[in-house]
Amino acid sequence: MASAWRKLKKSLIPKISTHRDDDRGRSSSSSSSSANGIVSSPSPSSVSRSSSRLSYSFSFRSSKKTCAICLGSLKKGEGQAIFTAECSHHFHFNCIATNVQHGNRICPICRSEWKDIPFQAPGSANDFRNNNSTILGFRHNWHPPSLPVLETDQISLEEPLSATHVAPAPSTRSQPITIKALPEFPAVLASDAVSKFPVLVGVSAPPFHVDVRHFNRAPIDLVAVLDVSGSMAGKLSLLKRAVCFIIQNLGPLDRVSIVTFSSSARRIFPLRRMRGSGQDDAISAVNALSSGGGTNIAEGLKKGVRVLEERLEQNPIASIMLLSDGHDTLNDDTRSLYRNVQNLTSNPNYSLQYLYLLPASICSRNTASGNEARRLNIPVHTFGFGSEHDSNAMHAISDLSGGTYSFIETVDNLQDAFARCIGGLLSVVAQDVRLKIQSLSRGVQIGSIHSGRYKNEIFNLGQKATIDVGSLYADEEKEFLVYVSIPASSRGEGEAKLDHMSLLEVLCSNKDSTSSEIVESRRERVVIRRPKVLSPTDKMVCLEVDRQKNRLAVADAIATAQRMAELGILDHAQAVLSEQKTTLLSSVSAQAGDDLCKWLEKELTETAQRMATLQLYEQSGRAYVLSGLSSHSWQRATTRGHSTTILPGEGASGINSYDTPSMISMVSKSQCLNGGPSQQPQMVTKSCSLTPRHK
Template identity: 35%
Template sequence: MWDVGKVKAKDAVQLLEAEGGTNILKGLTEAAKVLDGRRHKNAVVSVILLSDGQDTYNLDLGGYGYSSYQTNYRGLVPSSLLSGAGHRSTPIHTFGFGVDHDSSAMHTIAEETGGTFSFIEDEKVVQDSFAQCIGGLLSVVVQEALITVKCVDPVRVRAVKSGRYNTSIDAYGRSASVDVGELYADEERRFLLLVDVPRAGDADDVTQLVKVTCTYRDTATGQVLDVAGENVAVQRPVELAKDQQPSMDVAREKFRVEATEDIAAARAAAERGEYTEAARILERRREALLPALADDARCKALVEELRELSTRVASRREYEKSGRACILTGYSSHAQQRAASAFVAGAEGYGCPQPGGAAPGAAPSILGFGAAGAYATPAMQRMVGASRQIREQQQQPATSKRKSGSNGGAY
């Protein structure tokens, strides 16, 4: 945005007046109008939505003023921002602020459009949360990425564990594809491919499994590129070596996929009011970690995430206060393999110490999802670091004034 545009945008924000109520659909409709009316259309387009309340204009919230698990939140998204004939959806990255926001609505809006959902409990770190998101958006290097897998006959695809990403398997299981979409610089995606392999014959030492290709659009040049991966084969020895070990990469990814599925199952249980069962689901997954992965940094971080979430779904009070928002943030992150954070008070997640004894007004702990920041790219980290530095500099004059006043000095 040019400097003149920045000034106009700031002036427009200053003219806004709060009149009560929350109308998410109207806000997103205005965003869609802005995008449709652009004179210069850049390749990367996203919407950022921050809300601190329940939509009071477009949803039937019932007698208690809260939406239900089955509410149709898709209706809050204008059709032009959803995927349709000939165009992809516009990612809406949502941020639920405070304890009164509708985390189910915000998560659904993000999920329907390919965005992420993050929870912010304290206004002090709104800027940091935005910075992480913007750091990614400013570093989009790949668009319309499509991974295709073709089996070598008679191998067949049984399933693809791809999380939120749309997967297509042909009727006979001979090929499959995953629509990845956009990738930020330094991001990676891991998917579990389950295949049926025929019994090896007496003379079969190696079985060819699949061929993998990827098609994507280069954001900088606009060119569509094709990349061929290495053909995948499996050795078929008559006897396994005694020291043969399973792939740790596969075991780690399997644990992450199963944990993501259990996070969804725990949410469903909590929404039914079965809070003890929700906590038990997450605890069982923690205990299921293989001994061989006990020292793996990513798995240890994920175990701590599950422990933190289990405490936040264990009772109705905790779930309504922050558990629902935290569990949806965690699911959003792992289902997309993209960084998302819950800025909450008292989080004891991996790398997020308990702020017990912290001074009044101190920033809340950050419950980072994605294996202790495994999904956070260097661009995201740099942007968050710059945001924190600015925030700390802004707080220093106020701190100096308070110290001066306590010693009898003038403000």
């Protein structure tokens, strides 16, 4: 055998030498032509030969030595079958057979499309005889059972978007956002100068129609980053069910990728559209998950971000859902780095080594100077399971990326928590929402804006301001307090008693998520009266402004109590919460029976209960508080503790104040599937919105 191999090798040497001589001759000829000033265009045949030589050289130097999928050796005689593709690149047969089982016919190295793909025959002879296939190593239209995709050097092996775009129905396209602008009081004495006069500025997104279809909304690119470490062993079945619920509720234009992490991270499913085999393959990949190893949250996030950053095509909406039940065991010092929510977000000098491990797309502080415009902003919605997860880390990641943090106290509520999140993501109706505010009278200046985590800017010496809201879900509302200074009126004696003063003008612009059309809403003006004497009507407080002041005050009190709890002074924390509850209940809006005030009272009560002892606070109180602060900061619903949105019809007391109809309907659907009430899920109206309801 060795003798035969030597003879074959000897016979090939002259041919290889001839090729090399031809190459030298062509090179010499080309050099002489250049020297004589003659430049000739290469003929098609020469281009083809050159391309073949490059491919031949690359194959021999790279792909013939190493499998591009597992990066293992491709030496013959090691007991592994080797597959050679039409493009001359080589892979382990098992590696490439698994890789193409999801319908991927693209070479991971040169990106050329294959006509023939490897087919791995069934294990037994009986199975093979029952399969209507030939005894060939290739089969064009065969769809084998799915297995998780092995990692490749090219992470963006995505399925292209649909070539045909279905235009949104006229009834769901380019509907303007509704603006509200309300002063706290309808009048201010003409002789008074007010330094901080609150004005409520709010936006309300248009609704989704009941008959809306997947083709009439903005499709999403979603990456699920899942913790499959050893501690997830007892929770993996419920995690699989929850992720499959997401997959089954996506439309044919939505794309999903799945990344898992334990001690390391792997992308087990590429970005594919959720139609037909795409959904089936994604579910198969999820069902094949197994647990084991440590917890490397940072590596999982990096891998998930790469999937979105390296997309060749992009759906309008992109997001990451991160799920973990523990601390990052491979990146040390996470516990000592997180002290309180204020330090996490508002102090730029606070040293957070762990956050510097995260990509700039989800942690803007890691963006290199001058690269801000090119940075992709990817919101990460985080979900912490049980009492052992790192609530500080999960909250910080979501807060810095623009996502939300949900605390899932019992794993039974996992699917409902996912349902709430996906109900929002599948109902985005507006993007790049920006509020523009302008002073309309001399001496009226914008002093401050309370906008939570939404960026605001005041310029032109307080004459103008902007609030960047970002995206809005259908029926979602955001409200902000703008404080302005009002000068004393300088009326002449002969002027009318009831002068009017224009304070502000508010305009909103946004991009429609389905048509990408820029939409501007109708301008709203804030006008007050400046009488010499106030009437009883002039002294009436606007309930919407009052309830918003209550919401902000409660959020501030909870944040203050949380800082005290971190220091171990729980009695002070309890005193702060108790005092705020008294203030809340004595407010005008609470006295009027406002639903939001009732919800805020319940939140204060439960927060106090979870701060009763240091052990209870560390077990669930910290996570509950941080999830609540995340919800208040973004005015967006999160799942907290053991509670989820109840089915409609049970009253507002159990409804999350920021829930939208799409969220409620999706959670209702989840609860029905979980064996809850047999009520059919339907599109419902908000039971407790930011619009006041009172007795």
